[in-house]
Amino acid sequence: MGGGARELCGYLAALAGWVSALAAAVLPQWRQSSYAGDAIITAVGLHEGLWMSCAAQSTGQVQCRLHDSLLSLDVHIQTSRALMVISLLLGFFGIIVSVVGMKCTKVGEEDPVTKSRIAVAGGVLFILSGLCSLAAVSLYATQVTYEFFRESAVPINARYEFGSALFVGWGAAGLSMLGGSLLCCSCPAKERRAQQYHRQSQPSTSREYV
Numbered sequence: 001m002g003g004g005a006r007e008l009c010g011y012l013a014a015l016a017g018w019v020s021a022l023a024a025a026v027l028p029q030w031r032q033s034s035y036a037g038d039a040i041i042t043a044v045g046l047h048e049g050l051w052m053s054c055a056a057q058s059t060g061q062v063q064c065r066l067h068d069s070l071l072s073l074d075v076h077i078q079t080s081r082a083l084m085v086i087s088l089l090l091g092f093f094g095i096i097v098s099v100v101g102m103k104c105t106k107v108g109e110e111d112p113v114t115k116s117r118i119a120v121a122g123g124v125l126f127i128l129s130g131l132c133s134l135a136a137v138s139l140y141a142t143q144v145t146y147e148f149f150r151e152s153a154v155p156i157n158a159r160y161e162f163g164s165a166l167f168v169g170w171g172a173a174g175l176s177m178l179g180g181s182l183l184c185c186s187c188p189a190k191e192r193r194a195q196q197y198h199r200q201s202q203p204s205t206s207r208e209y210v
Helices: 003-026 075-101 112-150 164-184 189-209
Strands: 031-033 044-048 052-057 062-066 160-162
Touching: 003 075, 003 112, 003 164, 075 112, 075 164, 112 160, 112 164
Parallel strands: none
Antiparallel strands: 031 044, 031 160, 044 052, 052 062
């Protein structure tokens, strides 16, 4: 795979990861009611996310309510919120920087060495974005698992388990880190050596003509 094709594949993968991270941050299904156990309650399904909690009736009606107070939320929710916001910001800047540094674009610098360095910087931003998403989702999933097995007095069908947004977040983190790694493969070392060789050969050629 050529350098330009590798950069394009990495950019598309990282972009898909950023869009998935945005969807995961907005979705309220970070944890949902557990349907395990013998007496399954299906009348009302509860979902909770970083920004709101929802109740889905068996008739199809869904009611959602935003979290009222930031300071009253649990620490793991506040931390996951902050990590997801940082992840989205890093990914947004990575999108802009990568467009400037990719070989298939005519934006910004025309020097191939400089563009490669910019592409690597964009890849690093995507990798950091993926790590932040991975940390946020894993922290929330760890808390859900801890509460599920800790609350022995609560019926198992009244507890919470993993929601679909967690799996979207894990996929987003993987795509972002994969795309960032492909962009970081745009190492400018060969191009730099070729440019230095070209500069060194120019004076000797001119002296021969003199």
